[in-house]
Amino acid sequence: MISSISSTIIRLFRIKKFAIGLLILLVVLFIGIVGPAIYEVSPTRTIGRRYVPPGEKYPLGTDALGRDVLAQFLHGIRGSLYVGAIASAISLSLAIFLGTIAAVFGGLVDKIVMTLSEILLLIPSILLMMLLAAYLPERSLWIVAVVIGITSWAGWCRGFRSRTLSILSSEFINLAILSGASRLNIIIRDIVPIIAPYVLAAFAMLFSYSIMAEVGLTLVGVGMTKDVTLGLMLYVAQIYANISQGIWWTIVPPSITVTLIFLSLYMIATSIDELFSYR
């Protein structure tokens, strides 16, 4: 058991794409977790003149309100990671739960879940999010994450449903029963190991999707209002027209980081998928 897990991990690392993706992700995670603790400057207090370019005093300069951009950046990464984690945890749980019960129970339950997810797929989740968020006056990190989470499970729910269906119709489940395996044993030893990589890939994709969605929502003006995230940094830069003034230091760090997070998770998800798609 242990040897098979470690050999899988070794195989994973042999995929260059996975290793690079993981490395980028770990660096971003590290910065987001440790950064704010080391660099103890408040991201929300005005500490100097506005638009001071990066230099010795302020490593990444100051923004339109004279706040320290590096502090904002570090806290922003942390905030965005929080949003990603909460939102993807919510949508992943919904997707797994609904997809599995649709497959297992079939019939009416299946019909309801499938219709619901079809409707949700037809209405773009970004619109639903805007609609939800537009009417919520005060929007914290939690609210934004929940809004993202409950609107983005539909596609993956269908994925889990079809995976579960194909597992349930596989002969090996019958053979496990004929081997006297208990229901619990079948779930743990047969179903979970096959679903797990898919869950991991789904988590990675949903995580990056949620981070992107938060940026989009906030930029439109229906996202974060209270906590610092990468989206909020871009929003502030946008409303103070920093781009056209050439104030690059408030734009480049958050936008590059968002792209890096997306890319690293995309690389991880696709390499997990490639490795575990048994022929």
Added chain:
Amino acid sequence: MSKVILEVKNLTKVYRIGLIRQKEIVAVNNINFNVKEGEIISLVGESGSGKTTTARIILRLLRPTSGNVLFNGKDIWRDIRNRKELKWYWRNVNGVFQDPYSSFNPTHTIRFVMLRKFNLFDEEMDYDTKISMIKEALKEVGLIPEEILDKRSFELSGGMRQRVLIAQIFLIRPKLVIADEPTSMIDATLRLSLLDLFLKLRDEFKTSQIFITHDLGLATYTSDRILVMYKGKIVEEGTPEEILNKPSHPYTKKLLESVPKLYSKWFT
């Protein structure tokens, strides 16, 4: 006269599909037969005739709509309820399926698959005893245990996988084996050697067998008695000689026309 171990009485299975406009498919329609100790019977029929459905009901994987299956006089749905009785039943009645590809969980090693079968054993055994029994069983079916024990199914060929499935039968030595088209997805050249394994099972352990196939030729090769199934019903029953020489049902005659000469010439 050997004793009857399995009785199938008035067995019927109706599938209901669709939610609003329900449609009924009568997959198995009131069939009756029995299996004696050490006997090999074949269930022959075209695709969709209800063979697999029958097999699954006998293996207690699927509940019949009506009718009974009795094993050693016990009704398998009424009299077998708790885990202990279930294990006893599957220790005595087990199966091999058609598709050697979906018969294995791709995340499992052969070692795990084989070890799992010990669930069905009452007696306590230590790991080494189990492994040596497993190796014994794998050798019986012509596999080299050391080479395959730690492999996963996708590293094995279709024929090897089917042998592993049969090795599980050699391991538990049930009273009755239900083999649902065990050779249909295997290369034709390997078929006979797999069939010989089933004959060996009978010769060594007196295992009764229900051999399911759509190939009348294969059925005549292995079995003592042949049941011809057509649209959920058993339309003809007899020894291979009887079936080959004087088939009564038109469907059997049609089946016979498609049997390659190779088999039939042994009986004429």
Added chain:
Amino acid sequence: MAVKININPFIAYALKRFGIMMLTFSVALFLIFILPRMIPGNPLASTIFRLTQGGITSPEQLKATERMLLETFKLYEPLHIQFVDFISKLIHGDLGTSILFYPLSVADLIALYLPWTLLLMIPAVSLSWFIGNYIGVVAAMNRNKFVDKVVLTIFMILQGVPPYVLGMYLILLLAVYMPIFPTGGGWPPGMVPRLSVEFVLAYLKHYILPFLSIFISSLGGWGLSMRSIAVQELASDYMEYTIRGVGLSQKKVVNYLFKCSALPQIVGLAIVLGWSVAGSVLTEIVFGYPGIGMIFWRAINAQDYPLIQGIFIIIIATLLLANYISELLFAYIDPRARYAYVGVQ
């Protein structure tokens, strides 16, 4: 026993999908109606209260706005009557009056700004569809070779860069550091849209950057999906036969492959075009481009609920319609799709 009626499967499929579309639209309408009224603290009521209390200076306008808001939302009525009113107004094409752009009606505002969005999105998306797919086919032809790997990497990165981020970089690069293009807007301030050479040229100058950002950032998605479709297509027996047996030139093969694999992608194009109104919101904001996305943003920031509501309805309606058309298109092209849905039971 049910009487078996033989309906043309295409019509059966079309009807079924129409049902799903209408169901979805109803759900969307219901959400649009219920959300502002259900959320704790009733943001709609408090906004109306706030707006009628202050912010608007002239007393006549205040009165008019107040009357209009009460008229639009009828918050004093019970919920079900509000709903019936909401739906019946909708059927008559009445989306209410904007607060921000008072006294313009929401429908007029949408009619005024939507064309600019379409003018931006349709060419950009279509062109990137064509070029992205073409590159995808070429990559598939050279599978696992150097060209393929380079294309794959670039496309993957492009997929991770949303159009609005790309837009920000384009502005920084081509409007600020190298001031070739204006930094935003649809045309120079003070100019009035009309069909003159002078205006068209000025408009094009403002048009190029937002166009590029949408064009480039959607290349990746098209290219990657086309590549995988074409790879599968190449592996099929008949392609093998066509290429080997007939001995076509490389260029002809690319063209042929493109035609074979483009079918599913056409459906994707229809969907994305339907999406384009929603998808352009962020790009328009970044560029200050005067389309529907821009006024949506302004509506949200001014809490102009009638306008927000109206734009939502329009976006969802176009989207569903585009999706429906693409489904029918697909079923028309590929009969398997409709049989799969109707079911051969």
